[in-house]
Structures are given as structure tokens and as C-alpha cells.
Amino acid sequence: xxxxxxRTSLPRExxxxxxxxxxxxxxxxxxIRTTPDGPIALRLTEVEAYDGPNDPGxxxxxxxxxxxxVMFGPPGHVYVYFTxxxxxxxxxxxxxxxxxxxxxxxxxxxxxxxxLARLRRVSARNDKELAxxxxxxxxxxxxxxxxxxxxxxxxxxxxxRIVSGTPVPADQVRNGPRTGVAGEGGDGDAHPWxxxxxxxxxxxxxxxxxxxxxxx
DNA sequence: AGCTGGATTTGCT
DNA sequence: GCAAATCCAGCTC
Numbered sequence: 001x002x003x004x005x006x007r008t009s010l011p012r013e014x015x016x017x018x019x020x021x022x023x024x025x026x027x028x029x030x031x032i033r034t035t036p037d038g039p040i041a042l043r044l045t046e047v048e049a050y051d052g053p054n055d056p057g058x059x060x061x062x063x064x065x066x067x068x069x070v071m072f073g074p075p076g077h078v079y080v081y082f083t084x085x086x087x088x089x090x091x092x093x094x095x096x097x098x099x100x101x102x103x104x105x106x107x108x109x110x111x112x113x114x115x116l117a118r119l120r121r122v123s124a125r126n127d128k129e130l131a132x133x134x135x136x137x138x139x140x141x142x143x144x145x146x147x148x149x150x151x152x153x154x155x156x157x158x159x160x161r162i163v164s165g166t167p168v169p170a171d172q173v174r175n176g177p178r179t180g181v182a183g184e185g186g187d188g189d190a191h192p193w194x195x196x197x198x199x200x201x202x203x204x205x206x207x208x209x210x211x212x213x214x215x216x
Numbered sequence: 217a218g219c220t221g222g223a224t225t226t227g228c229t
Numbered sequence: 230g231c232a233a234a235t236c237c238a239g240c241t242c
Contacts, residue, residue: 050234057234059234083234084225086235106234139236
């Protein structure tokens with residue numbers, strides 16, 4: 001359960017900061033997804049920063065498109081994209097309006113409504129896997145393009161909202177290179193894009209990017 | 217525990 | 230056309 005005092009919404013100013021400041025500060029925060037069947041709450045344990053138009057790994061790198069328009073809007077809103085013909089992934093827009101930075105929500109612990117999450121994540125072998133990975137997280141919460149652009153800083157429980165939770169102390173935050181992103185190639189990565197909670201069992205395993213082989 | 221191929225839409229070259 | 234901010238089943242070690 002989430003303590004009532006930890007249920008206050010994060011203010012929009014929280015997201016109106018440099019993305020590398022916001023990303024580690026998101027760990028331990030709680031996303032509340034309201035569905036027709038009831039609420040699902042998720043405590044964030046792993047996130048990944050995308051630094052606007054200067055970042056070759058970002059969807060915003062080549063400018064605005066139909067897909068990524070929300071990234072160029074105000075902070076605190078949700079950017080949802082569809083990929084690999086099958087999956088949705090979810091970001092929170094950061095920085096001032098127009099900068100197009102965002103934080104990809106990579107993994108978390110379901111702290112409320114696990115029974116609802118299990119209905120959508122039938123292949124999960126245990127509850128730690130319900131939201132272990134960005135597409136699994138979106139699936140567990142029932143998030144798709146319909147939520148693209150939703151305001152996560154709303155005062156009351158709307159379709160999706162992020163609340164204070166219990167921030168993770170700095171000495172329990174770990175960081176490292178991105179996983180699964182083209183151009184991030186294994187070593188020489190100067191920026192600590194990815195942040196996670198030390199020793200948390202819901203954090204997704206590191207995978208280096210693997211270029212796909214051509215079809216026959 | 218670790219690797220491989222397949223699923224399948226969207227955006228960019 | 231091809232690669233993608235991925236996941237899963239099925240296989241081998």
C-alpha cells in the first residue's frame with residue numbers, strides 16, 4: 001500500500017528540470033493508473049533519460065513527427081510510442097516546453113492492483129516480471145497510444161498520474177549505459193543515461209544492442 | 217543461464 | 230527497403 005502522505009501529485013516543476021536531474025529523482029515515485037476495473041500502482045525502479053534534439057538515441061533527434069509530437073510539448077505529460085509492430089513504451093516529458101527531452105520508464109514494482117496487471121501479463125512467471133522491461137510495464141498498466149499526451153501531473157486520479165511515493169536515497173541509485181539502443185554500443189558511453197534501484201529484483205537485465213539480421 | 221528467430225507497424229533513407 | 234528505446238518460445242549448454 002501507499003501511505004496517504006505519499007499520494008500527492010508531483011508538481012509540473014518537478015519535470016521542468018534537466019532530464020539527467022529528473023531521471024534519478026523518479027526512482028521510488030509511484031505511477032497510479034486508473035482503469036475501469038480499478039487502480040494499478042507501480043513504484044518505479046528503472047528509468048532511462050533521452051536528452052532532446054542533441055541526443056542521437058532520442059526519437060526527437062530528427063525533429064518533430066506525428067509520433068513524437070508530445071515530446072515537444074509541456075513537461076509532465078506522457079509520451080507513448082508503438083514499436084516492433086507489437087509493443088508500447090511510455091515516457092514522461094522533461095525540461096521546458098519545446099526541448100523534447102524525456103524519461104523512458106523501463107521497470108517497476110506493482111504495489112497495488114497486481115491482480116489486474118496479471119490479467120494483461122499472462123506470460124509473466126511471477127509478480128517481479130509483471131513490469132520488468134519498458135513494454136512489459138506499459139502492458140501491465142494497460143497503456144497504449146490512447147494515453148499519448150495525457151497529463152501525469154493532474155491533481156486527482158485521472159487515467160494516469162504520478163505521485164510522490166518514497167524517493168530512493170542517492171546511495172541506493174545506480175547508473176550505467178543504455179540497453180538495447182542502436183549507437184550506444186556497449187562500452188565508450190560517457191553519459192549515465194540509465195538509472196535503477198540497487199539490488200531491486202524488478203530491474204530488467206542489461207542487454208547490449210543487437211543489430212537484426214536481414215530476412216532471407 | 218544464454219542464444220536465436222519470429223512477430224509486425226511505423227518512420228526514415 | 231530496412232531498422233527499430235522489445236518480448237517470447239524454443240532450443241542448447
